[in-house]
Amino acid sequence: MPRYSPQDVQDELLKVIRTSQETVVEAVKTWVDTVKAVTPKVPSAQLPLADKLPRPQDIVTNAYDFAEKLLSSQRQFAQELVQATAPLRPGSDAHREQAAAE
16 A cells, blocks of 8 residues: 655645646636627726726735735744743653653
8 A cells, every 4th residue: 555645645635726726717718708709798887986996816916915924924823832832742852851850
């Protein structure tokens, strides 16, 4: 039975996700082309203040920029917790000193 490292599993999962994403994007492109071909040409409506709304690509960029910052903050928090609890883990210097004192 083959053994897979956690990194191998992660890489494979990311590959499968990316393939699925590409399939969805292609399906949406096909759908858009079909809808464009069968819908009548309608003049675009002029909405008041429409030029003040953010563009969809800006919304996506801002959301992912925020998510990156949030994930970075969570990583730092988790690392600080690991460091703060290090003295309680077997094998740490503080744990050895405490065991020697007992």
